[in-house]
Amino acid sequence: MFLKFPVLCLIFHCAYCISHHPILIIVSYDAFKYNFFDTKLVPHMETLKKQGTYADYLLNVFPTKTFPNHHSIATGLYPETHGVLGNTYYDPKTKQVEHIGPQMFRYSNNVVPIWRLNEDQGNGRYSGSMMWPGAYYPYQGKNITYRQDFDDNMDWYKRIDTVISWVTDRKKPANLVMLYIEQPDTYGHIFGANAPQFKDMLRKLDNITKYLQDQLESHHIADKVNVVHLSDHGLITITPQTFINITQYMKGGTYTWAGATPCIQITPHKGHEEEIYTALKDASIKNGHFKVYKKQDFPKQWHYKNNPRSAPILVMADVGWGLDDMIEASKKYAKIFNFTLTNSSEFGVHGYDTSVADMHPYFMARGPKIKKQHKVSPFHTVDLFNLFTELLELPQMPNNGTLGNIVDILNDNKQGRYNVGSVVMVTVGGIVAGLFIIALITVIVLLIIKHRQNLTTVAALNKRFPQTFQNHIESQHLLDAEYA
Ligand SMILES: *[C@@H]1O[C@H](CO)[C@@H](O)[C@H](O)[C@H]1NC(C)=O
Ligand SMILES: *[C@@H]1O[C@H](CO)[C@@H](O)[C@H](O)[C@H]1NC(C)=O
Ligand SMILES: *[C@@H]1O[C@H](CO)[C@@H](O)[C@H](O)[C@H]1NC(C)=O
Numbered sequence: 001m002f003l004k005f006p007v008l009c010l011i012f013h014c015a016y017c018i019s020h021h022p023i024l025i026i027v028s029y030d031a032f033k034y035n036f037f038d039t040k041l042v043p044h045m046e047t048l049k050k051q052g053t054y055a056d057y058l059l060n061v062f063p064t065k066t067f068p069n070h071h072s073i074a075t076g077l078y079p080e081t082h083g084v085l086g087n088t089y090y091d092p093k094t095k096q097v098e099h100i101g102p103q104m105f106r107y108s109n110n111v112v113p114i115w116r117l118n119e120d121q122g123n124g125r126y127s128g129s130m131m132w133p134g135a136y137y138p139y140q141g142k143n144i145t146y147r148q149d150f151d152d153n154m155d156w157y158k159r160i161d162t163v164i165s166w167v168t169d170r171k172k173p174a175n176l177v178m179l180y181i182e183q184p185d186t187y188g189h190i191f192g193a194n195a196p197q198f199k200d201m202l203r204k205l206d207n208i209t210k211y212l213q214d215q216l217e218s219h220h221i222a223d224k225v226n227v228v229h230l231s232d233h234g235l236i237t238i239t240p241q242t243f244i245n246i247t248q249y250m251k252g253g254t255y256t257w258a259g260a261t262p263c264i265q266i267t268p269h270k271g272h273e274e275e276i277y278t279a280l281k282d283a284s285i286k287n288g289h290f291k292v293y294k295k296q297d298f299p300k301q302w303h304y305k306n307n308p309r310s311a312p313i314l315v316m317a318d319v320g321w322g323l324d325d326m327i328e329a330s331k332k333y334a335k336i337f338n339f340t341l342t343n344s345s346e347f348g349v350h351g352y353d354t355s356v357a358d359m360h361p362y363f364m365a366r367g368p369k370i371k372k373q374h375k376v377s378p379f380h381t382v383d384l385f386n387l388f389t390e391l392l393e394l395p396q397m398p399n400n401g402t403l404g405n406i407v408d409i410l411n412d413n414k415q416g417r418y419n420v421g422s423v424v425m426v427t428v429g430g431i432v433a434g435l436f437i438i439a440l441i442t443v444i445v446l447l448i449i450k451h452r453q454n455l456t457t458v459a460a461l462n463k464r465f466p467q468t469f470q471n472h473i474e475s476q477h478l479l480d481a482e483y484a
């Protein structure tokens with residue numbers, strides 16, 4: 001009996017502790033640029049990338065900032081439709097500058113993020129968010145089942161352990177989890193992408209990528225879970241010589257300022273519209289390193305105009321240039337992180353046009369529904385929503401992505417979900433599954449009689465069969481040493 005026990009235990013574990021729906025984990029490393037693989041600092045990520053499907057880069061949405069882009073990934077919609085137009089924006093309804101919060105993300109009840117769509121299908125579908133921007137708030141009046149609000153003090157290994165515990169929950173196993181890590185963005189802003197601190201973050205991200213894979217394997221669910229790794233944008237490194245003071249061109253008290261380098265949303269107070277536009281336009285011609293747009297002239301490909309939250313005037317610094325907020329932020333960073341600010345101090349910036357290669361995010365995916373050792377052409381981050389609905393077998397929703405752009409990622413083509421062949425397979429599969437379930441029930445009854453312990457946690461499994469979960473133990477050790 002003892003020899004047989006681990007096997008039975010694993011059957012029990014797999015059959016009962018993960019969702020019977022397709023499972024997807026979406027992982028975002030903030031500001032992980034498409035070509036950070038070239039640094040050679042992320043060997044584990046490189047290996048996983050080659051094993052599954054990847055694209056050389058993704059085309060994201062304007063502005064190439066965190067909140068607009070995460071919400072476009074989650075909804076398949078352009079910012080003008082989902083309403084998250086910047087990391088901050090001026091709301092004409094509340095007449096104030098709004099920061100992250102439910103009011104930022106819940107612009108309209110017509111916007112249904114992937115986590116809400118998944119749970120709304122019911123029948124045992126549960127969504128989870130580990131700090132994904134915007135997913136903590138209720139949509140259509142409902143919270144998702146598993147939510148962790150942003151907390152940069154929470155250890156990354158613990159974040160992954162928590163995600164795994166949601167996916168393997170006995171009563172409500174999550175079949176969709178959004179996992180967000182705020183690096184290398186934070187250190188990128190403070191130290192620039194050439195700094196040792198930044199490079200260390202890439203190494204840490206590489207380590208947790210491996211840790212996630214190790215955890216899926218040690219739980220014997222690596223072949224059941226689809227994992228999509230991506231980011232929201234890249235970044236470039238700039239120095240204080242390129243910071244431009246634009247407030248000097250406007251009279252104080254005549255406008256509201258929202259957003260951050262390189263794109264500033266200016267809302268002139270009533271009666272000051274032309275005066276401010278003309279002053280900024282003249283300055284931009286003299287200075288030569290930033291541009292000024294009236295709302296009606298916003299480039300069409302920004303998909304940024306058709307929203308009341310979109311400001312009447314937008315100032316865009318040229319690539320490599322920063323604005324007033326960088327003058328302030330660089331001083332603040334130097335003070336908090338104890339370095340001397342010089343003309344050659346480096347800082348990371350993103351938010352430029354989506355055509356700028358340095359703003360491009362990365363994409364790689366693996367799992368049962370994803371092609372192995374395959375490369376696809378670069379596609380748009382608004383296409384990802386269709387990829388998620390296909391992977392999760394959810395109804396298609398109107399959005400700004402193109403289904404055709406992502407089918408090459410999938411193991412079986414789109415029709416595979418519905419065609420006759422699969423019906424036959426489902427029937428045969430059903431009979432086999434039926435027999436299997438009968439066998440399983442017998443096993444479970446035996447198990448319950450013999451061992452009435454809780455078998456679900458890795459800790460419990462570790463105690464009984466430490467040799468099987470060596471990876472887990474090693475990773476736990478890392479956790480204690482590095483990230484307490
Ligand atoms: C969502 O959860 C929050 C607590 O995080 C709670 O205050 C709120 O009432 C919940 N909303 C709904 C609609 O359940
Ligand atoms: C990454 O993990 C290795 C061991 O697997 C460890 O030696 C190294 O210190 C870790 N690096 C970082 C930056 O956490
Ligand atoms: C820093 O750059 C500014 C603008 O280019 C210049 O005026 C100043 O002299 C420089 N300072 C030093 C210490 O090089």
Ligand SMILES: *[C@@H]1O[C@H](CO)[C@@H](O)[C@H](O)[C@H]1NC(C)=O
Nearest residue numbers: 245246247248324325327328
């Ligand atoms: C920009 O210039 C104005 C006018 O000279 C000044 O009041 C303001 O402090 C400057 N802004 C920054 C961030 O240095």
Ligand SMILES: *[C@@H]1O[C@H](CO)[C@@H](O)[C@H](O)[C@H]1NC(C)=O
Nearest residue numbers: 190333334335336337338339
């Ligand atoms: C900066 O220096 C102060 C005083 O020496 C210290 O308390 C603080 O922890 C340092 N900050 C960082 C980020 O190293």
Ligand SMILES: *[C@@H]1O[C@H](CO)[C@@H](O)[C@H](O)[C@H]1NC(C)=O
Nearest residue numbers: 077078081303397398399400
């Ligand atoms: C984006 O999709 C939404 C929802 O289907 C639609 O209302 C909007 O017109 C689309 N935008 C563009 C530019 O096609």
Ligand SMILES: [Zn+2]
Nearest residue numbers: 030031066232
């Ligand atoms: Zn970001």
